[in-house]
Amino acid sequence: MxxxxxxxxxxxxxxxxxxxxxxxxxxxxxxxxxxxxxxxxxxxxxxxxxxxxxxxxxxxxxxxxFHNLGPHLPSTYFFRVLDDQPDLTRTVKQLCLPLSTPKSSCIINDSALFTRLADKLSLNHEWTETTQSSVVDVEISLAMALCSGIEGLKIRILDDQITKRTRHFQLLYSLLENRKHEEFFPKLRHLDVDKTECTKFSLCDPEPILLLRCAPRLQTLILRGPGEKPARQNSDSAIQEFCASVTNIKDLQIEGMGPVITGSWQTRALERILGAAQNLETFRFVGVGSGQWRDYVSLIPAAQFLEFLNPQTKKTLRHLSLNFDRVRGRRNLSRRPITPHQIKQFTSLKTLEVDPSCYCTQSGSGGVGIDHFFSFDPSPQPQGSTPNIAPIFEQETYLVDFLPQTVQTLDHLLGQVGDVWACA
Incomplete structure (x- = not known):
């Protein structure tokens, strides 16, 4: 039928x-x-x-x-679904933390659910009873621990996530004590640490070091800082641990770091980190201003900064972006811009993004006329005529000679309106 x-x-x-x-x-x-x-x-x-x-x-x-989880999803929904369907943790590819956390229904308030999730992770019960960590910090650590098979992680860290008695990711530290020889994030390739809203920032803060230690196959590392708010650190062991974790990194991006000052601990850390990153294909550095610093503060010139990179990157580097943001009010820049010979040693470079301080020797603003930088005087011209200064600019600018022949894309990062630069 x-x-x-x-x-x-x-x-x-x-x-x-x-x-x-x-x-x-x-x-x-x-x-x-x-x-x-x-x-x-x-x-x-x-x-x-x-x-x-x-x-x-x-x-x-x-x-x-569950492929891509972020602030658009309430944390309570996330944890309750995983409690009911634990196999979904295997489908999570990317995490953007913290998730949104309703204060009235946070995970810590549901003691039964929290205990079940802690048991799945073999978390010490003493820790769950004595922890001083904030709700957000616990939920961030719990999400990372449950979804350890992720490929990408973006994490935003706030000062108010931590109390004076604890540290960030205390739950994660507790788990790692029982997994000393186990890779915690075996598939993690992309890590983005955002500390733009923190009061202090250091390249070798404990949070990125912990995450780097957990991700031996990491390819991309992005660090975002709050700008001119350096933390006071002098830990050589922290620098060493950070350096050991970046030898295989291919993409390194540092944004929101304060001025690169000669002799500072932060500058020494940066130099050693870049020297250890021997396989870079992409490097991006974005400084945040130098307006708060007086003219007598010595800044690392662009040519010296480029020398921080490991010599092996002259063959591997394909994308380079340098923005020191030094236009604001600094007229005594060290006259060591990057030379054509220096940049052309990077034989695989395809994309180049630079600000004027990378290849110019002087800057001026606030009413400084363009004639200040050139040897000609445009004033003795017939009334009503426009002086022909094109030959002067052609003489004073050498971007064409500066560029390696391999470069296919050039982005020129201009400063504020009224800033004038003279090329070497």
Missing amino acids: ETVPDPNPTITKILPPELIGHIISHFCSHCSSGVEDDDKGANAKVLVALTHTCRHLRSIAMRIL
Whole structure:
């Protein structure tokens, strides 16, 4: 007897699961590169809504929802779903922390749930009873521990996450004590540490060192600092541990670091770190101003800064970006810009992004006329005529000679309006 076809078949009966999954994956920023940051929250709501339709769609949408987790998802929802479906931890590819944390329903307030999750991680019960860590810090550590198979991690660290009696990621430290010979993040390739809202910042802060120690196969490291707020540190052991973790890094980006001052601990740390990163293909450095520092403070010139890089990177480096942000009010810059000979030693360079201090010797602003930098006097010209200064600029500018022939893209980072630079 022939079966009568359903006159109103559902989409799950018409389309194979693979095709449904492909359609739904367009709402996932991990699966679809076209998803913008502003759309992630809305797309997460769509995926959550799909999990409430039917069992079949839920099983597909939930796995895709957990590919990329971030602030658009409440932490309580995240932990309760993982408590019910622990296998979903294997589907998490990227974490953006902290998750949003409703104060009225945080994970610590649900002692039964917290205990079950702690048991899954074999966490010492004494720690759960005595911890002084903040709610956000506990949830960040718990999320990282449960999803240790992630490929990408972006983490924003705030000063108010920590009390005077504890340290960041105390839960993670406790777990590592029982896993001394085990790789905690064996698949982690991309790490972004954001400390832009912290009152102090150091390259060798304990948080990035801990995460680097846990991720032996890391390829990309991004450090974001708060600018001119250096922490007072002088720990050589911290520098050594950091250096040991970056030898295989291919992409290193440092943003929001204060002025690179001659002789400072921060500068020495940076020099040793760059010297240890021998396999770099991409290096990006963005300083944040030097306006607070008086003219007698000696800054590392661009040519010397470039010498910090490991000699092996002259063959491997493909993308270089240097923005020292030195235009603001500094007129006594050291006259050691990067030379054409120096930059052309990087034989694989494809993309170059530089600010004027990288190849210019003087700066001026605040009413300093352009004639200050050149030997000609434009004033004795016939009234109403425009002086022809094009030959002067051609003589004083050597960007064409400066560029290596391998460079395909050049981005010139200009300063504030009114800043004038003279090239070497």
